[in-house]
Amino acid sequence: MNADGTNQVRLTTQTGFYNRPSYSPDGTKIIFVFGADVTGQTIYTMNADGTNRVMLPVGRESPSYSPDGTKIVFACCFGQFQLPNGIYTAGADGTSSVRLTTGQFDNLPDWQPIRISRRTPYDFDGDGRADLTVFRASNGFWYELTSQNNSFVAVKFGQNGDRIAPADYDGDGRTDVAVWRDVVFGAGNKAYFYITNSSDGSFRPEQFGATGDVPVSGDWDGDGRADLAVYRDGSLSGGQGYFFYRPSSTPGVDFRAIAWGTNGDKPVVGDFDGDGKLDAAVFRPSNGVWYILQSSNNQVVAQSLGIATDIPAPADFDGDGKTNIAVFRPSNGTWYTSPNPQTNYGAVQFGAAGDLPVPADYDGDGRADIAVFRPLNGTWYLNGSTAGFTGVQFGNNEDKPVPNAFVP
Numbered sequence: 508m509n510a511d512g513t514n515q516v517r518l519t520t521q522t523g524f525y526n527r528p529s530y531s532p533d534g535t536k537i538i539f540v541f542g543a544d545v546t547g548q549t550i551y552t553m554n555a556d557g558t559n560r561v562m563l564p565v566g567r568e569s570p571s572y573s574p575d576g577t578k579i580v581f582a583c584c585f586g587q588f589q590l591p592n593g594i595y596t597a598g599a600d601g602t603s604s605v606r607l608t609t610g611q612f613d614n615l616p617d618w619q620p621i622r623i624s625r626r627t628p629y630d631f632d633g634d635g636r637a638d639l640t641v642f643r644a645s646n647g648f649w650y651e652l653t654s655q656n657n658s659f660v661a662v663k664f665g666q667n668g669d670r671i672a673p674a675d676y677d678g679d680g681r682t683d684v685a686v687w688r689d690v691v692f693g694a695g696n697k698a699y700f701y702i703t704n705s706s707d708g709s710f711r712p713e714q715f716g717a718t719g720d721v722p723v724s725g726d727w728d729g730d731g732r733a734d735l736a737v738y739r740d741g742s743l744s745g746g747q748g749y750f751f752y753r754p755s756s757t758p759g760v761d762f763r764a765i766a767w768g769t770n771g772d773k774p775v776v777g778d779f780d781g782d783g784k785l786d787a788a789v790f791r792p793s794n795g796v797w798y799i800l801q802s803s804n805n806q807v808v809a810q811s812l813g814i815a816t817d818i819p820a821p822a823d824f825d826g827d828g829k830t831n832i833a834v835f836r837p838s839n840g841t842w843y844t845s846p847n848p849q850t851n852y853g854a855v856q857f858g859a860a861g862d863l864p865v866p867a868d869y870d871g872d873g874r875a876d877i878a879v880f881r882p883l884n885g886t887w888y889l890n891g892s893t894a895g896f897t898g899v900q901f902g903n904n905e906d907k908p909v910p911n912a913f914v915p
Contacts, residue, residue: 518557531702564603633681637867642667672722675735679706687722729784730756773915777830822866823873835864865910870894880908
């Protein structure tokens with residue numbers, strides 16, 4: 508049913524005793540207890556719509572999924588299944604059970620939720636501050652000026668024509684160097700992500716997306732790791748836009764699709780409702796409206812901010828854990844930002860025509876800073892929310908500033 512109690516849907520009809528239903532983390536399955544009588548209850552799973560009901564070969568009390576969906580915890584067994592009493596874990600399919608406690612009446616186990624710390628986008632050294640970083644397509648190098656010790660780093664990764672897709676794919680709290688290549692020789696119209704994991708330096712190639720898509724990587728499933736993701740404009744799919752992502756929390760699932768947007772919309776990357784997951788969101792230049800599908804409650808937010816020539820530049824400017832909608836207007840070098848969910852906005856003049864918006868938390872105070880990269884002289888101009896104004900020459904006029912990676 509809906510959170511307010513409306514739209515109740517009955518999922519099961521078999522007569523018996525039902526107990527303790529619980530969703531899997533990705534919302535696709537429900538685990539529950541059922542039996543023809545109280546003493547014969549056992550653990551079952553089914554799809555979220557009530558189909559594909561399966562009895563698991565374990566337990567009879569208080570089942571619950573682990574936060575990543577790969578395991579369950581349950582109580583056992585009061586004479587059932589030849590297992591001694593206690594608390595157990597097992598695989599999500601009920602196999603490979605492990606006994607954790609031995610108490611005769613141990614019951615009602617549950618998993619502690621994963622507490623995901625807020626990651627700082629474009630933080631390559633893990634110090635909680637975004638780093639000045641550029642990608643030079645002509646030679647395929649990433650050049651980084653680390654905020655931790657102000658050292659210079661150069662990494663060869665990518666080639667001319669690649670789109671950069673930096674994000675924390677391995678969940679170690681540091682942004683990984685990554686590119687998305689939509690034209691791969693001999694692969695038809697298939698595209699690939701190429702990633703270097705910062706946790707161990709390993710190389711990770713993965714086919715995902717198609718020619719013409721736009722990378723929109725980030726944490727779509729809320730497990731603390733960025734997911735491979737692309738946006739497909741409606742002009743490529745019969746008028747309907749789509750976000751596609753591969754959930755890192757659910758191994759074996761190739762992709763999930765969210766129908767959102769239409770021809771000409773610009774995809775924007777952000778967690779606008781603050782639930783730890785990216786939301787499907789677009790900016791529509793034709794009417795200056797942002798359309799956001801909130802992942803927390805599946806509700807739609809439509810908010811006007813901007814004109815057709817503005818550049819969408821969302822970020823968490825107020826440090827509340829929610830992405831603020833924002834645009835940069837090149838014609839007058841002004842930023843227009845709006846807190847969520849209010850519709851009032853603030854205007855800050857910072858930048859000039861030709862600048863690229865690069866909002867990120869450069870001073871480590873938990874709030875994104877208004878900032879621009881000026882290709883004309885290869886200079887970063889940062890309006891730090893704590894540190895104040897800073898100008899740093901780093902890069903040249905052919906470079907792509909990394910914090911501009913997902914700015915459409």
